[in-house]
Amino acid sequence: MECTTCTELVRSKPLNAVINLTNNCNLRCEYCFVDFAPERSTLEVAKAACEYLLKDTKEKPNLWFFGGEPLLELESIIKPIVLEYGDRMSFGITTNGVLLNMDAVDFLHKHNISLLLSIDGAAEVQNHQRTFPDGSASFAAVVKNIPYLLLYYPDVTFRSTLTKFSIPRMMNTYKFARHMGFKNIAFCINEYEEYDNIDQELLTANYNAIAREILAGSPLWLSDLDNARDYWQVASAGKEMGSVYRCGYGTTSVGIDVKGNLLPCQELNSGDGTFIIGDVFTGIDTEKHNDFLKMAFQPSDVPNTFSGRFLQAGLCPKKQYADHNFTVSNGRKIQLEAMQAMYGHFHKLTAFSANSYYRRISR
């Protein structure tokens, strides 16, 4: 089967890339998908990535630093890259916050580097899920950096991973984030865990409780509501939408591993080269990429109903394809169902235009 959509997409060179600077990390989160091998990228690879993104384009590409913990390479890679390419590119970083001291925040802010903070919750959740390699708690090490971070990044997203342990404590996480002064929170479920009906009920109840808080005027916005709105609109349109349209899968956005190999997604790093579609020195191998996209467009086990389309719009193709053999993970399924239920209530109470307005005034 020839997929014309894919081949058209492949012809455009990605403008966004997520580069894995290191597989090393100062934390050992219990759900992390990274293999903590001591592999590190190099300045040469990062420079080649920038040159690759800048080649044949008049637009300003974006390079997102990822890991492991990318701030471990702040001095060796991030600073030299930003100083050399900062006027031609934009940058972003996902960090666990342990190394986000005042000097790091000053540097990131001074150079307009976007930031996503990966933190799971208040002390109980954070210390349970995110420990240092020796098993010690990480909460105090992270939370001390938050107030200064928020002075310069008031809109930074508090990204919390949901697990069986943290789902019952979601509301506590939400309140903690609000107390610290965050304005955005996003929940992302750990798809490598199995969840039961009780987890699903708790997840739905907590989502609804958070939505009610927002409707009552809470200044902490739930980014999942934005996502749910998008999926809702796709589902309402009445046709299936492959999730590739959201993340790009090597078309608009590409992953780069520590050696400079190009991947359809930064998380698609199997270590055996299965998903490599090129490298930053020679570019994307169109044939390999096409083959990959054809596989990735295989339909999943989702019916063509409103709920099915909502589900499909919100799926992470990487996790379907690489980790769950084209089926929907139990975790993502219960999260998307809970999000659909939440947005359904929310949608009834406030039309989208009012929703946007509400969000603006709530800030």
Next chain:
Amino acid sequence: MKDHIPKVHTILFTEDCPLCCNYCNLRANDKWETQPAYTKEEFFQEVADNMDSEILLFTGGEPFTRWPWIKEVIEKYGDHFKYTFNTCGYLCTEENLEFLSHYRVQFYLSMDGPREIALWRRPNAYNNNYDYWDRVEKIIPIILYYWPHTAWKSIISKRLIPFLPKIYLAAANYGFKMVHFEMDFEEQPWRQGRGDYWTDEDYANYQLAVDTIVLSMVQIFKEGGIPPMEMGMASYISRSLKSEGKTDFTARSLNCGLAAHRDLSSVYKREASHCMGEVESRLGVSFEEILTMIEEDYAEGCGHDKSCPFFDYCARFACTKDNYSASGHFMTPNEEWCHKTKIFNGAAVKLLSIGMEFLIKEPSYNEFIKNMLRGRY
């Protein structure tokens, strides 16, 4: 046996504090939490030994960690003393403030707000709750109700400079009449190692931030209000306007009351000593001789800038003990003080200049000038 009668007796009787402010001098000090606090008996004895003092200044640590003792002292001595507190307000409650309102009381309220800044500067020491601002915000209206001239005090580090106008406007919104920006000079070696000491660029940015505040003050005057005044600016404006009655400098006219014998007893040194005790023993001279030396140094002028227009102000308001420690000269302050004085006094001059040009018909501005002439705000 003391050879002087202190006007202000300061008692640093405990290092206990519920907060862990990231600029705290005590916590930067190796002595932190190694000194035993006063026992209740020692505390009461200290007060009884200083009955001649006019003012008792309770400091710490956080003095309200020993609220039952303080209450007992006040109930016992009543209006014999004026009681002042160096406090962060964390442990103040409606009840103890109501109690204090019946006596002669003054607060030095160190807050570092608004909330987002207090979260950074004033983390909670023991429970990681970061709840300082949520608690203190509730007692601000009560404090301002009973003590409307209480100043909003913020310790300004170089990283806070961009937020200075925001801090000022927050103080205005909460209804403060006075703000006090104390510069955190990052004197401790561990801080210098962090590279946080001030540079010329920082001082230039500080000047810009203070100038922005002056513009905010002008705006508030234009809208018919009286803006909160920075304490350094207020004292300079007041002194500038009161051309009559200006006195010649003597060591006894130092603003700090050094010559009126301010003294301190603390967990570090329980025997009360005045500020110049250390200098006295180092030079082997008497207190009276030090006063003479201060006046001689005044006659010589400032070691930084003999033509500085703010010298007389500096001479009266700078800490002579710190000056001597920094330069060996009682009238030559350290560079930080020098910068600070030039910034705030310069801002005061700018405010008066703008006022003469644009605010002279504003009733609120005229009321402000009248208050300044009366030496109060």
